[in-house]
Amino acid sequence: MLPGFTMAEKILAKKAGRERVEPGEIVEAEVDLAMVHDLTGPLTVEVFEKIGAERVWDPNKIVVVFDHQVPADSTRSAELQKKMRRFVADQGIKHFFDVGRGGICHQVLPESGLVRPGMLVVGADSHTCTYGALGAFSTGIGATDMAYVFATGKLWFKVPPTTRVEVVGELPRGVYAKDVILAVAGEIGSDGANYMAIEFCGEVVKRFSVDERLTLCNMAVELGAKTGLVEPDEKTASYLGANPSSMGEVVRSDEDAEYADQRVLDASGLEPMVACPHSVDNVKPVSEVVGTSIDQAFIGSCTNGRIPDLREAARILRERTVSDGVRLVVIPASQRVYEQAVREGLVEVFVKAGAVVCPPTCGPCLGGHMGVLASGERCISSSNRNFVGRMGSRESEVFLASPATVAASAVAGEIADPRDFLGD
Amino acid sequence: MRVEGKAVKFGDNIDTDVIIPGKYLVYTEPEVLAQHAMEGVDPDFSKRAREGVVIVAGKNFGCGSSREQAPIALKHAGVRCVVAKSFARIFLRNAINVGLPVVEADILNEVDEGDVIAVDLSSGAVADLSKGFFKPIKPFPDFLLEILRDGGLVEHLKKRGFGK
Numbered sequence: 001m002l003p004g005f006t007m008a009e010k011i012l013a014k015k016a017g018r019e020r021v022e023p024g025e026i027v028e029a030e031v032d033l034a035m036v037h038d039l040t041g042p043l044t045v046e047v048f049e050k051i052g053a054e055r056v057w058d059p060n061k062i063v064v065v066f067d068h069q070v071p072a073d074s075t076r077s078a079e080l081q082k083k084m085r086r087f088v089a090d091q092g093i094k095h096f097f098d099v100g101r102g103g104i105c106h107q108v109l110p111e112s113g114l115v116r117p118g119m120l121v122v123g124a125d126s127h128t129c130t131y132g133a134l135g136a137f138s139t140g141i142g143a144t145d146m147a148y149v150f151a152t153g154k155l156w157f158k159v160p161p162t163t164r165v166e167v168v169g170e171l172p173r174g175v176y177a178k179d180v181i182l183a184v185a186g187e188i189g190s191d192g193a194n195y196m197a198i199e200f201c202g203e204v205v206k207r208f209s210v211d212e213r214l215t216l217c218n219m220a221v222e223l224g225a226k227t228g229l230v231e232p233d234e235k236t237a238s239y240l241g242a243n244p245s246s247m248g249e250v251v252r253s254d255e256d257a258e259y260a261d262q263r264v265l266d267a268s269g270l271e272p273m274v275a276c277p278h279s280v281d282n283v284k285p286v287s288e289v290v291g292t293s294i295d296q297a298f299i300g301s302c303t304n305g306r307i308p309d310l311r312e313a314a315r316i317l318r319e320r321t322v323s324d325g326v327r328l329v330v331i332p333a334s335q336r337v338y339e340q341a342v343r344e345g346l347v348e349v350f351v352k353a354g355a356v357v358c359p360p361t362c363g364p365c366l367g368g369h370m371g372v373l374a375s376g377e378r379c380i381s382s383s384n385r386n387f388v389g390r391m392g393s394r395e396s397e398v399f400l401a402s403p404a405t406v407a408a409s410a411v412a413g414e415i416a417d418p419r420d421f422l423g424d
Numbered sequence: 425m426r427v428e429g430k431a432v433k434f435g436d437n438i439d440t441d442v443i444i445p446g447k448y449l450v451y452t453e454p455e456v457l458a459q460h461a462m463e464g465v466d467p468d469f470s471k472r473a474r475e476g477v478v479i480v481a482g483k484n485f486g487c488g489s490s491r492e493q494a495p496i497a498l499k500h501a502g503v504r505c506v507v508a509k510s511f512a513r514i515f516l517r518n519a520i521n522v523g524l525p526v527v528e529a530d531i532l533n534e535v536d537e538g539d540v541i542a543v544d545l546s547s548g549a550v551a552d553l554s555k556g557f558f559k560p561i562k563p564f565p566d567f568l569l570e571i572l573r574d575g576g577l578v579e580h581l582k583k584r585g586f587g588k
Binding site for chain 2: 039040043047050051052053054068074076123125126128140142143144145156158194195224279366368385388389390394
């Protein structure tokens with residue numbers, strides 16, 4: 001008897017109009033949704049024009065989000081955004097999130113219900129793998145591939161083998177989805193899942209909210225993966241404001257599906273984790289780096305700028321202040337998250353603590369603006385990459401951690417264990 | 425399809441942030457991007473590459489962001505081919521699409537900086553002409569080889585009358 005299939009294989013087979021597909025096979029598939037942002041959109045449009053395309057294949061299936069250099073930080077960015085606005089208007093693109101209308105693409109697409117289970121989504125941004133948290137096959141591509149998608153609605157894909165990561169046990173206090181994915185990165189390595197899909201499952205993942213699952217899948221690319229995936233369930237439905245039966249095309253892996261690798265992580269013994277410079281898999285328990293001095297702390301990004309992240313940070317920052325000599329930058333991931341944070345009084349907590357709260361943007365995560373680093377400076381960040389020069393000077397250093405660990409460190413003025421600040 | 429150039433060596437996990445730092449992503453002009461190629465690890469790279477080089481690297485070359493500016497910067501700085509033990513998948517696709525040849529081969533430890541490296545994509549071999557060794561490489565699927573031969577996806581599609 002033939003073995004069963006993984007979620008990734010099933011979605012790609014369906015979109016390629018095939019009965020079955022095998023890992024390693026190259027198929028052409030129909031795309032359900034295609035996203036570009038203000039830094040990848042202009043190059044996509046240039047290529048779109050160069051290949052002689054005139055109209056996009058479907059203006060209802062393209063999403064344009066301005067999130068990287070917003071509000072425009074230079075005339076250069078302003079010109080690029082002007083060019084994209086014109087393209088959006090000319091092509092009649094339906095889903096356009098301008099400055100003040102959306103936020104970081106990887107929060108905006110899920111929260112606005114554009115991504116549904118079973119979809120095939122491509123985005124001109126590597127963290128497009130985030131949407132797998134909703135049971136979609138979703139992956140990052142470059143501008144030329146995207147121009148081809150804009151013109152045809154299709155793209156070739158190599159069917160990935162799947163690695164299954166089962167997270168069991170119970171998360172200890174002060175340990176979050178970010179710590180789980182950092183622990184997985186430390187174990188699998190920064191290319192350990194190259195060209196694969198990673199399926200996250202197990203009791204801990206089942207208990208995770210969709211926001212936490214988004215954090216997990218967001219960092220799948222940091223292990224080299226093409227996408228991260230979580231089986232949709234009633235939490236997915238409720239997040240999408242839909243019934244489990246109508247939220248989309250729910251795809252589950254067969255019990256006898258074949259996996260390239262299967263790993264089990266017991267979360268019960270986990271400590272808060274920190275990825276040290278300059279690689280995401282250089283992961284250590286926080287206890288090994290406690291006391292490392294910092295100049296800046298950053299809470300935000302498509303990994304950890306969501307409402308549960310801000311709540312945890314505020315729990316630590318309430319009635320405390322950011323240490324002298326440290327800047328704390330807080331950036332809610334979207335307008336909706338920002339509004340919610342205002343309503344819950346979280347923004348007040350941050351401002352009173354001495355943090356600067358910026359409008360929704362990728363900001364300093366990729367060294368764009370709003371808190372880039374000088375030479376010799378060190379930052380602890382809730383974002384996803386700590387490569388050389390990622391957040392500014394090539395002589396700066398980035399440590400990656402959960403928002404709670406970042407908040408605790410901002411108060412302590414050095415890398416700190418959030419469990420010392422959370423109470424019981 | 426054959427390319428040749430002097431080897432410039434890099435290690436493992438050369439990410440797209442060091443290939444072209446994020447602050448330059450507001451540029452799409454190849455010649456501007458080229459001036460900053462590999463700036464994150466070697467600020468003088470664009471000068472060294474001008475005469476035409478082959479990058480020889482370790483595993484996971486091009487990991488990180490989907491920025492197509494990364495292979496564009498390398499290609500226009502003078503990189504004729506990247507030979508690495510392995511590539512991150514988005515970079516690999518982008519490189520082919522912009523017409524920058526990339527091949528998987530584990531030769532980093534056998535090659536010295538400045539050796540003349542020749543790569544024949546059609547027959548599937550990489551050679552160190554200074555040392556006199558050659559290795560077979562896994563050939564590309566034909567459709568990708570054709571894109572590379574045409575100089576990238578844009579030229580490839582134009583040649584086939586796309587959009588007409």
